Amino acid sequence: MTDTRTGGRWSRSWWGPVLALLLGATPLIGGAQQAKAPAEPAEKVDPQAQRILRQMSDFLAAQREFSVRTEGTLDEVLESGQKIQMQREGDVSVQRPNRLRVDRSGDLARLHLFYDGQKFTLQGERANAYATTPAPSTLDATLDMASQRLGLDAPAGDLLVSDPYAALTEDVCSGSYLGRALVDGTPVHHLAFRNRDGVDWELWVEDGPRPLPRKYVITSRDLPGAPQYAVDLSDWNLSPQFTPQQFQFTPPRDAMRVSFAEPGKQGGQQEGGAK
């Protein structure tokens, strides 16, 4: 086709595509820069959001022991794409540096977690079963172990570690201060953060002399359906009367002892009960 054209017409007819290419490429270049932006250092954290997050973290880290009531929801996305919301509520007791007790009930399980500084136990009430494993000597390491070796994720575990600020901000690329709000009638500051690894999260921090987290939402934005975990944190008790027994597990006489299954080492033959 083009070989029948004169030189002048030929070259002119090429300007169109060339121009289109150049123009078309510009937004692409812009897009590439935008896509790269979140990978840059955490310069886009609003100073006020950072300050309030720091206050909350320092205050929480300074509490040697506390208990808190949790009420929340956890989304499950089915293969069909349908999103199902599970409810859960519980009580969390922490005694630093190495005691944890969780009593939780909800759609997914009615369970208890015990960590007494030496052993970590999961007890399921419905199955009347329990599994116990030796545990590291600190709560921080035990939370990591539970997540990594036992497949037990504590989504809000970042609030329980010895340095919540470091845990929460490790992967943050931006943060905003969204203003004042009310949670359960309590005045709070509303903060919103975005992480590099596909997680957005929001925190509502009590406005006043006790800058405690009152609500926490995690959105896994890179998963289909962008499922969320949301929890309200109420009834903070910063001077609880704990007994050592609260953190120790004593198996009921008729309970079934089982092992923890190591995650990721499961044989590929899960057949459910469907066979």
Next chain:
Amino acid sequence: MRMLARGSRQRAAGMLLGLFVMGGLLPEALAQYGTSRRVARRTSRRTSYRHDAYSGGTSAAVVAVPVGAATVTALPAGCMAAPVGGITYQQCGSVRYRPYYQGESLVYAVE
């Protein structure tokens, strides 16, 4: 109640809400059919874990389910508890199951 989870695997999703009402079976159903993707991750995925120095050693507490072992999330009717060495196996006719906590879900692997 446990028998419900042994229904058709194709209708798993449809049965979910029904199981919901039955109570207690939902986690099994979800785990069983691999239909769930949990949101539940902490805000950050650590690149290095603090407990790397910690070695759990070899312990019966955390055990890899044998590769290829079939697992179920609900037992057939008529199983008998059979404690051996601190672990409560379940003898169901000629098949023996070993229970594990897989995360928060109780599963049984064929021995």
